[in-house]
Amino acid sequence: MSSDQRRPKNPSKTSNRTSTSNAKFNKNRSSSSARRKPVRQVKRVSAQDRKIVLFNKPFDVLSQFTDGDGRQTLADFIDIKEVYAAGRLDRDSEGLLLLTNDGILQAKLTQPDSKSPKTYWVQVEGAPTEQDLDKLRQGVELKDGLTLPAKVEIMTEPNLWPRNPPVRFRAAIPTTWLSISIIEGRNRQVRRMTANIGFPTLRLIRYSIGEYSLGELPNGEWKLA
Numbered sequence: 001m002s003s004d005q006r007r008p009k010n011p012s013k014t015s016n017r018t019s020t021s022n023a024k025f026n027k028n029r030s031s032s033s034a035r036r037k038p039v040r041q042v043k044r045v046s047a048q049d050r051k052i053v054l055f056n057k058p059f060d061v062l063s064q065f066t067d068g069d070g071r072q073t074l075a076d077f078i079d080i081k082e083v084y085a086a087g088r089l090d091r092d093s094e095g096l097l098l099l100t101n102d103g104i105l106q107a108k109l110t111q112p113d114s115k116s117p118k119t120y121w122v123q124v125e126g127a128p129t130e131q132d133l134d135k136l137r138q139g140v141e142l143k144d145g146l147t148l149p150a151k152v153e154i155m156t157e158p159n160l161w162p163r164n165p166p167v168r169f170r171a172a173i174p175t176t177w178l179s180i181s182i183i184e185g186r187n188r189q190v191r192r193m194t195a196n197i198g199f200p201t202l203r204l205i206r207y208s209i210g211e212y213s214l215g216e217l218p219n220g221e222w223k224l225a
Contacts, residue, residue: 044102044103044104045101045102045103049101050100050101050102050105051080051082051083051099051100051101051102051224052098052099052100052102052105052212052224052225053078053080053083053098053099053100053222053223053224053225054096054097054098054212054214054217054222054223054224054225055074055077055078055096055097055098055099055221055222056094056095056096056097056214056217056218056219056220056221056222057089057093057094057095057096057097058072058094058164058219058220059092059093059094059163059164059165060072060091060092060164061073061074061076061077061091062074062091063085063088063089063090063091063097064085065078071091074097074099077220077221077222078099078222080099082101083099083100083101084099084100084101084106085097085098085099086098086099086100086105086106086109086110086209087109087110087118087185087209089206090188090204092204093204093205093206094163094203094204094205094206094219095120095121095204095205095206095207095214096206096207096208096209096212096213096214097206098209098212098225108210109209109210110185115183116183116209116210117151117181117182117183117208117209117210118181118182118183118185118206118208118209118210119179119180119181119206119207119208119213120179120180120181120182120190120204120205120206120207121155121158121177121178121179121204121205121206121207122177122178122179122180122190122194122201122203122204122205123157123167123175123176123177123178123201123202123203123204124175124176124177124178124194124199124200124201124202125170125173125175125199125200125201125202126173126174126175126176126198126199126200127174127176128154128176128178128197128198128199132197132198132199133152133153133154133178133197135196135197136150136152136180136193136194136197137149137150137151137152140193140196140197141196142186142189142192142193142196144186147182147184147186147189147193148182148183148184150180150181150182150193151179151180151181151182152178152179152180152181153178153179154176154177154178154179155177155178155179156177157177158177158205160205161218161219163203167202167203168202169202175202176199178194179207180193180194190204191204212225
């Protein structure tokens with residue numbers, strides 16, 4: 001059979017294949033879109049409706065309102081509705097936790113770009129020298145990268161509430177209190193920073209976040225800012 005006698009391709013089959021291909025593509029694209037997490041809307045509130053709660057979190061309390069394992073949470077201390085923590089404070093850390101219903105303020109205090117300083121009072125094991133502390137002031141290399149320079153000073157022991165349970169000390173090794181200010185918020189960052197220079201953290205208390213501070217707020221108590 002000559003080439004000019006060959007039967008032409010069936011246009012309807014070609015169209016069907018194209019439609020099937022397009023349908024699969026659209027289905028995959030739709031499925032992919034469905035898997036994407038919705039963009040969280042930042043809640044805006046008026047100055048009149050804004051709530052800012054300062055809470056002095058005790059040791060061994062979670063920075064959340066619910067827990068399936070029966071551990072202490074914020075709900076055991078705070079009865080204000082529709083406020084959420086601006087950042088977290090580890091279960092084994094104490095001090096200032098700020099809660100608010102203002103999404104803009106929450107983002108401002110938690111995002112690194114906002115450069116809101118957070119100051120911690122840190123009791124470390126041992127007696128670091130200024131040379132040791134200069135490493136923190138310059139930035140130290142952690143597993144998740146180099147830290148930004150921190151403000152670090154040796155401070156006198158603050159007058160604090162007793163911790164329950166008490167900190168375990170080694171009698172033959174002195175301890176030192178440091179004031180450390182950072183603008184980052186990596187997981188357990190301060191503890192990892194002091195361990196990096198050879199002085200493990202024994203007790204960690206967040207004293208301030210931006211313009212907000214503990215002041216004389218008793219441990220386990222909260223107040224409106």
